[in-house]
Amino acid sequence: VSFYPVNATIYAQGDEAGPLYLVEFGTVRICQLTPDGRRQITGFCYAGEVFGLEAGDEHGSYAESVDGAGIRVLRPAGDSNFARRLLNVALRRLTRVQSHLMLLGRMSANERVASFLLDLLDRQASDRTINLPMQRNDVADYLGMTFETVSRVLRVLKDRAIIQVVSAERIDVLDADALSELA
């Protein structure tokens, strides 16, 4: 298990692929860049989740730690069951990415943020408090919008008494039903 401080690169685009990575604690973002520097975050990985699986022998995306993160490297065993386990990881990721497609292709800014908050709520197994380890810019690049718009949407949700912005990195959900309604 190795420790990555804030914004450290775990692997870069073009690096040789192979090993998988397990998040022990902290948060990781998986990103892609356009030639002219626009960034799309294709996923966040939290404690207990696995990332680094990719087709080909080169990474098409890059991974960075969002906050301080502990990462365990999983070297692939030649195990015959291993393909099956990899398949599971790949399929889980696939469904995740596909609903992300829906979000980016067909949802408004309000809906995107609401969905994102609900997803966090679910993954953090909480029913009220949400922890946002990543900053607004990361959220924006994940949701396909600008950080200003993220900020504005949060304000709208606050004004409607759906959420409470306790601090920049902590949000309390006051009305989960209204949030589901929006998403």
Add this chain to the structure above:
Amino acid sequence: VSFYPVNATIYAQGDEAGPLYLVEFGTVRICQLTPDGRRQITGFCYAGEVFGLEAGDEHGSYAESVDGAGIRVLRPAGDSNFARRLLNVALRRLTRVQSHLMLLGRMSANERVASFLLDLLDRQASDRTINLPMQRNDVADYLGMTFETVSRVLRVLKDRAIIQVVSAERIDVLDADALSELA
């Protein structure tokens, strides 16, 4: 091998998953719907491609034939190599979907259409003529925009002498470099 006429359902959302499908000829679209009926096409499958792989035992998306399509059903053998082959299919699809994320999240209408045309050019192994088996509405739902905008972008590309719209379902690329530049 069974034949599906235009717009026929191959499997529906919620159907039991399991078998894979190989496109013998024709085109298939994979779609998802929001509760209120907005549609996102997550992928097109052309001759020689495989679809139907999903996590869980229920289909999260649905598949339809775009034009007349011949589909072969592949029943999974208990083969130990089978997991490996499934993994390959899943990984190929994953990279495809991930670049689609970039397209939906970070690209303008012009860039989306240009990328789409280049992708078709590549997959049809042609260097000039593109066949569009799907109609504008399908293209729009794939690219996360409206069919009117698709039409308008095509007009812009035509006016710039980058493409030639021979007919609704056939486009000739006059300047592939300019197209790459746009995408």
Add this chain to the structure above:
DNA sequence: CGACCTGTTGATTCTGCTCAATCAACGTGG
């Protein structure tokens, strides 16, 4: 204390959507 970074808010612009009209291609029935 000052410099910097993140986040919020405001003003303005612009891309793409909505609504609507028109047109071409096609099929049907008189």
Add this chain to the structure above:
DNA sequence: CCACGTTGATTGAGCAGAATCAACAGGTCG
């Protein structure tokens, strides 16, 4: 054979949502 209805594509006008540009506040760290 032609009038009619239907469907898909194109085009136009106006509008709305989100981006851009800009100012400012709070917090952190040297």
